[in-house]
Amino acid sequence: MSLPLQPNPMSTATTETPGAGTPAAQPSTTTDTKTVTLRLSSANGPVTRTVLSQPPREALPHEIPIINISALTNPSATLAERQSIADQIRTAALTNGFFYITEHGIPASVTSAAHSSSLSFFRQPVEQKQPANAALYSKYNFGWKPPQSQRINPFEGADLRETFSWRYDPAYDPSLSADDVDRIPEEVKKYIQIDEGDFPWSATTKDTPEFKRDVIKLFQDVLELGRLLGRSFALSLGLDEHDWDGKFTYPGVGMAVNWYPPLPPSTATSPTNTEPAEKNVSIGSHTDFQLFTLLYQDPSSPATALQVLSRCPEAGRTPGGEEIYQWLYAKPIPGTFVVNFGDYMQRITNDRYPSTVHRVQNFLAAAPLSGINEERCAEEHNGERLSMAFFFGFNQDETVEVLDSCVDYARGEKKKYEAVSCFEWNLRRFKAMHDLGSGNVNGAGKGS
Numbered sequence: 001m002s003l004p005l006q007p008n009p010m011s012t013a014t015t016e017t018p019g020a021g022t023p024a025a026q027p028s029t030t031t032d033t034k035t036v037t038l039r040l041s042s043a044n045g046p047v048t049r050t051v052l053s054q055p056p057r058e059a060l061p062h063e064i065p066i067i068n069i070s071a072l073t074n075p076s077a078t079l080a081e082r083q084s085i086a087d088q089i090r091t092a093a094l095t096n097g098f099f100y101i102t103e104h105g106i107p108a109s110v111t112s113a114a115h116s117s118s119l120s121f122f123r124q125p126v127e128q129k130q131p132a133n134a135a136l137y138s139k140y141n142f143g144w145k146p147p148q149s150q151r152i153n154p155f156e157g158a159d160l161r162e163t164f165s166w167r168y169d170p171a172y173d174p175s176l177s178a179d180d181v182d183r184i185p186e187e188v189k190k191y192i193q194i195d196e197g198d199f200p201w202s203a204t205t206k207d208t209p210e211f212k213r214d215v216i217k218l219f220q221d222v223l224e225l226g227r228l229l230g231r232s233f234a235l236s237l238g239l240d241e242h243d244w245d246g247k248f249t250y251p252g253v254g255m256a257v258n259w260y261p262p263l264p265p266s267t268a269t270s271p272t273n274t275e276p277a278e279k280n281v282s283i284g285s286h287t288d289f290q291l292f293t294l295l296y297q298d299p300s301s302p303a304t305a306l307q308v309l310s311r312c313p314e315a316g317r318t319p320g321g322e323e324i325y326q327w328l329y330a331k332p333i334p335g336t337f338v339v340n341f342g343d344y345m346q347r348i349t350n351d352r353y354p355s356t357v358h359r360v361q362n363f364l365a366a367a368p369l370s371g372i373n374e375e376r377c378a379e380e381h382n383g384e385r386l387s388m389a390f391f392f393g394f395n396q397d398e399t400v401e402v403l404d405s406c407v408d409y410a411r412g413e414k415k416k417y418e419a420v421s422c423f424e425w426n427l428r429r430f431k432a433m434h435d436l437g438s439g440n441v442n443g444a445g446k447g448s
């Protein structure tokens with residue numbers, strides 16, 4: 001593989017002065033293209049993107065590719081086979097920073113049990129979810145978050161989703177024995193956040209005892225999968241595949257189960273579906289904070305929900321020379337997880353691997369995308385949608401510098417970012433979001 005990786009234009013954005021309360025998208029016109037200006041908070045402060053004012057379109061296979069990762073779980077696979085996966089990941093990273101993984105080894109029975117148990121939890125009346133309320137009962141904002149209690153983008157409306165979220169607890173780590181848990185070093189322990197009395201799980205077991213069991217089983221499988229993928233990411237960046245193994249021993253993983261009601265039909269029939277509709281975001285436009293995210297999408301919901309902001313070179317540039325973007329649908333593909341990179345990855349790769357902006361608009365009236373869900377969408381569907389997101393980071397006490405493989409020293413390029421620990425990074429990111437009036441509407445942090 002040829003190193004260093006060349007700069008990635010996907011990662012560039014225009015930094016602007018914060019202005020909480022400013023409309024998220026303002027119409028503007030280039031010579032012959034209608035665009036809106038999207039505002040959001042990012043790793044580098046508030047940014048704007050110029051976005052085509054047209055309905056999102058389905059991503060083409062090369063724009064969000066499907067990568068078969070069966071070699072990662074096959075003990076007799078060769079390094080060349082694993083390198084081939086790493087190369088596909090690198091290509092996807094340098095394209096949109098989004099891809100699907102298939103043949104990942106997590107049985108469909110595990111994802112579907114977690115899915116249906118989560119639905120049982122969320123479909124309960126509010127009074128039954130209230131004992132798990134994160135804002136009321138958690139020291140760390142873990143547990144249930146009611147609809148419109150979060151606002152991931154300070155420039156858009158409150159998110160309509162409900163969420164149940166928590167973070168890594170070594171007691172549920174399948175790689176650790178009870179003795180290992182007792183021997184966790186103090187410098188690591190101080191960053192591991194655990195609520196007392198097994199909260200929030202303790203508040204879910206009365207009426208939905210299977211919720212904890214099924215969701216934790218999925219969490220455990222995804223944790224192991226994330227560790228394997230970490231090796232592919234290292235390989236894709238010109239490192240040894242085991243270079244990061246020691247950084248994932250007690251990883252800073254956050255998990256969120258999201259339950260989306262349908263967006264109101266008035267928004268669903270909007271001719272452009274590009275205005276972030278002040279009051280109507282399922283989850284606002286944002287980037288994820290950490291290294292990478294693994295996302296399970298509900299394969300049974302109407303398909304036009306998750307959208308990825310992609311560069312659109314065919315649209316030219318704005319009169320001010322800025323790049324133009326477009327929204328692409330990342331449709332649910334049964335049996336896959338969606339993978340995207342987060343802000344910490346963008347940092348340590350000197351912007352090579354972009355932390356791509358995405359959002360969810362869960363439209364009830366959405367037309368099904370090609371090849372999937374036609375049958376399901378033709379049936380009665382109440383428009384709800386469930387997703388489960390795993391936000392993967394290195395151990396919280398780890399500090400990873402910008403990788404030399406991502407800096408073209410021969411051309412005078414420099415490391416753009418100073419080294420920062422994963423814990424410090426998350427703190428900074430939460431703070432930046434809250435300083436703009438974002439995050440959790442009632443004041444606490446988000447689980448990602």
Ligand SMILES: O=C(O)CCC(=O)C(=O)O
Nearest residue numbers: 256258306360387389448
């Ligand atoms: O529900 C989805 O498809 C995406 C969720 C997401 O982006 C997040 O929780 O950060």
Ligand SMILES: [Fe+2]
Nearest residue numbers: 286287288358
């Ligand atoms: Fe996200």
